[in-house]
Amino acid sequence: MASPGIVRLMSDLWKDSLDGIHPTVDIETGEVTYPEAEARLDERDGLAFEVLETLTDQDRLHREFQEKQYICPQCEAKGMQYTSACPSCTSPETVRTERYRHAECGHEGIQEQFLDDEDGAVCPGCEMDLESLERLELDTIHFCENCDAISETVDHRLRCRECHLVIHPMRATERILYQYYLTDDGADWIGEQLTARESLVEMLENRTLRTETDTTVTDESGEQVPVHVYATDDLLDEDIVAAVHEQPDESDVRNLLSIAQDADAHAILVTTSGNIVGKDVDRFITDDRLTVLQLANGGTLQREYEIIADPTKRNSFVGRIANIFRSQTV
Ligand SMILES: [Zn+2]
Ligand SMILES: [Zn+2]
Numbered sequence: 001m002a003s004p005g006i007v008r009l010m011s012d013l014w015k016d017s018l019d020g021i022h023p024t025v026d027i028e029t030g031e032v033t034y035p036e037a038e039a040r041l042d043e044r045d046g047l048a049f050e051v052l053e054t055l056t057d058q059d060r061l062h063r064e065f066q067e068k069q070y071i072c073p074q075c076e077a078k079g080m081q082y083t084s085a086c087p088s089c090t091s092p093e094t095v096r097t098e099r100y101r102h103a104e105c106g107h108e109g110i111q112e113q114f115l116d117d118e119d120g121a122v123c124p125g126c127e128m129d130l131e132s133l134e135r136l137e138l139d140t141i142h143f144c145e146n147c148d149a150i151s152e153t154v155d156h157r158l159r160c161r162e163c164h165l166v167i168h169p170m171r172a173t174e175r176i177l178y179q180y181y182l183t184d185d186g187a188d189w190i191g192e193q194l195t196a197r198e199s200l201v202e203m204l205e206n207r208t209l210r211t212e213t214d215t216t217v218t219d220e221s222g223e224q225v226p227v228h229v230y231a232t233d234d235l236l237d238e239d240i241v242a243a244v245h246e247q248p249d250e251s252d253v254r255n256l257l258s259i260a261q262d263a264d265a266h267a268i269l270v271t272t273s274g275n276i277v278g279k280d281v282d283r284f285i286t287d288d289r290l291t292v293l294q295l296a297n298g299g300t301l302q303r304e305y306e307i308i309a310d311p312t313k314r315n316s317f318v319g320r321i322a323n324i325f326r327s328q329t330v
């Protein structure tokens, strides 16, 4: 469920070393990235945006609107720009300018044409002395450099920076960019995950194991795989790979077992909710290379857990309490 990368990200948000996660838009390409999230997540966590949205769905983060981005329907470039366009020829080459009009005679022109040599104003149409420009009507017009058309209004368009397509905004794909912040639920959740991890490390160190938190182990293919905790028993020459999850599911159990097997280590799985999710998860849990522990009140770890079929249906679990006669605080 929660990878070491996600725990890293959430824990920095929780410890206030990170006040939120903000999108960055590349001015050249329009590409959106989340550098604060990417710096903390691992490559195997997938796209930062998808991780952030998942955490938002889980109410661990909440999001705030930052801006809306438009995507080109022709070349899929991001960040189309607003442009006004000539209503006659559709060119974006329009210039906004002011037009003066003498109401009495109807003469129209730009500011310079109404000014005389002595800082006064004269109408070039009827030659009336106007004293100042304030007696003239003023409006804004748009002059098209492409077709010379003068228009009172312009069309509102979006222009692609890549392929230069100019289109009506309705034809572009919209995308909203959000900033992400920790929620109270998220703070409780990460607090609990870190408590469980610290309890686990403490327990291992009390047994004189050397521990490393948020580290990596090398898997069978030589790749570095992030793990929550890695511990070495120098005396007995034995290693332990441990993971902490709120509600570990079958894939969490399988991943942990596979990493442990590659590292030739024993696996410890800590469930902070006391549950493990999955109908067929039994067959993995009974593996004797795996120990399942639950985070109990007061931060202690116990050998007790429940298997539930579906975490969204709390009342219909088919679970059992395993190892109940061996239940103990370790
Ligand atoms: Zn006039
Ligand atoms: Zn034009």
Ligand SMILES: [Zn+2]
Binding pocket: 072, 073, 074, 075, 076, 077, 160, 161, 162, 163, 164, 165
């Ligand atoms: Zn385009």
